[in-house]
Amino acid sequence: MQLDEKMQPQKMGFREYIEALEEERRKIQVFPKELPLSLELVTQAIEACRQQLLSGTVAEYNLNGQSECSEQTSTDEGPVFEEFIPIKKRASPDSVEEEDENDDENDEQYSYKHKKGNTNDKKKSDWLRSVQLWNPNPPPAKEDVPRKANVVEVKRDGGAFQPFHREGSGEGKTKNVSSAIGKVPSSQPVPATSSTGPVRVEKDNGGSSKREEKGLAQRKQRRCWSQELHKRFLHALQQLGGADTATPKQIRELMKVDGLTNDEVKSHLQKFRLHTRRSPIIHNNASSQAGPLFLVGNIFVQPQEYGAVATSTASGGELTTVTTPTGIYAPLATHPPAVTHTPIMKPQLKQLEISQHSHSEERANHSEGAVHSNSPASSSSTHTTTTSPPS
DNA sequence: GTTAGAATAT
DNA sequence: AATATTCTAA
Numbered sequence: 192m193q194l195d196e197k198m199q200p201q202k203m204g205f206r207e208y209i210e211a212l213e214e215e216r217r218k219i220q221v222f223p224k225e226l227p228l229s230l231e232l233v234t235q236a237i238e239a240c241r242q243q244l245l246s247g248t249v250a251e252y253n254l255n256g257q258s259e260c261s262e263q264t265s266t267d268e269g270p271v272f273e274e275f276i277p278i279k280k281r282a283s284p285d286s287v288e289e290e291d292e293n294d295d296e297n298d299e300q301y302s303y304k305h306k307k308g309n310t311n312d313k314k315k316s317d318w319l320r321s322v323q324l325w326n327p328n329p330p331p332a333k334e335d336v337p338r339k340a341n342v343v344e345v346k347r348d349g350g351a352f353q354p355f356h357r358e359g360s361g362e363g364k365t366k367n368v369s370s371a372i373g374k375v376p377s378s379q380p381v382p383a384t385s386s387t388g389p390v391r392v393e394k395d396n397g398g399s400s401k402r403e404e405k406g407l408a409q410r411k412q413r414r415c416w417s418q419e420l421h422k423r424f425l426h427a428l429q430q431l432g433g434a435d436t437a438t439p440k441q442i443r444e445l446m447k448v449d450g451l452t453n454d455e456v457k458s459h460l461q462k463f464r465l466h467t468r469r470s471p472i473i474h475n476n477a478s479s480q481a482g483p484l485f486l487v488g489n490i491f492v493q494p495q496e497y498g499a500v501a502t503s504t505a506s507g508g509e510l511t512t513v514t515t516p517t518g519i520y521a522p523l524a525t526h527p528p529a530v531t532h533t534p535i536m537k538p539q540l541k542q543l544e545i546s547q548h549s550h551s552e553e554r555a556n557h558s559e560g561a562v563h564s565n566s567p568a569s570s571s572s573t574h575t576t577t578t579s580p581p582s
Numbered sequence: 583g584t585t586a587g588a589a590t591a592t
Numbered sequence: 593a594a595t596a597t598t599c600t601a602a
Contacts, residue, residue, distance in 0.1 A: 413595055458595055
């Protein structure tokens with residue numbers, strides 16, 4: 192427990208890190224033109240590292256208490272120099288790091304950024320950008336040590352999302368356990384598979400007598416809509432025939448995410464609808480490399496997305512892992528007229544029985560007012576706002 | 583009593 | 593801005 196002992200390894204880490212950086216720089220130097228910034232950044236980083244080394248100081252881990260579900264890409268290990276790396280990864284067209292999120296892989300939150308040097312990003316409000324990994328609100332220590340790395344995701348069939356704890360103190364400060372956002376539920380009595388019910392796993396505070404009841408209806412832990420989560424959400428929407436026809440419950444059931452509640456879905460859906468109606472089009476700053484926008488029906492999509500949509504559409508409901516690396520999905524344009532409409536057909540294949548549990552799943556056969564005629568152009572709910580507010 | 587949706591609240 | 597909660601009508 193000597194400071195010195197601690198010191199050494201850290202310095203070693205630095206040195207190695209510097210070496211790695213230098214090697215990186217060598218590689219980059221080959222393309223000074225394409226990666227001018229990278230070059231500089233790396234150089235700076237190296238410089239900084241050296242100074243750190245010399246001064247014997249060690250960079251502090253940035254334990255930012257992320258109140259929101261913010262990201263945290265660091266695979267930790269080694270000194271953290273994120274500070275030197277002004278985000279903005281993927282700057283070059285040839286950068287190959289697109290790991291489309293595999294469902295059962297920890298698809299790190301990818302709050303991808305648009306390039307900044309490019310067109311001035313006017314639209315920072317792209318809400319899509321915020322979807323990232325679900326932040327499980329890691330209960331600070333005292334439980335079980337973080338075992339696995341960040342393995343959070345679901346299996347397409349099982350649904351293994353974290354059950355979500357609700358800590359006592361309102362607004363869990365989330366000390367941010369540096370790395371592991373992961374951690375498998377393990378000890379939760381959650382059936383995992385079926386559980387279509389609102390599995391509200393409460394933190395059993397049997398021993399802790401902090402302040403419990405007392406009539407405080409503490410606010411729920413905010414659910415973070417990770418990419419994965421959102422992806423599922425979208426899948427469900429597709430199957431249900433779009434955001435306008437899907438209902439929260441149906442969505443939730445299709446998503447098969449355990450711990451997910453109706454209200455959460457409802458809320459998300461509400462937001463989704465709002466946004467999709469409001470922002471008719473994707474910001475055109477995608478000029479970078481995202482390629483042109485395609486107009487399909489009344490939906491603008493980008494090539495990838497289009498493919499994805501088309502795929503799942505064509506395959507008759509079987510979702511083929513819609514890879515949406517960018518996290519962009521086409522907002523329903525409230526674009527009535529204009530352009531030549533390529534008739535798109537919204538797959539309305541409900542009754543897609545994916546359930547494997549023998550629970551009487553009613554849904555699927557809608558005999559209510561859910562009979563939507565899917566006509567691309569004219570559909571979309573009867574929205575003749577003729578509301579005449581009385582007083 | 584349940585659910586969806588809008589309106590608020592945080 | 594993103595979620596949660598409340599309110600209201602089916």
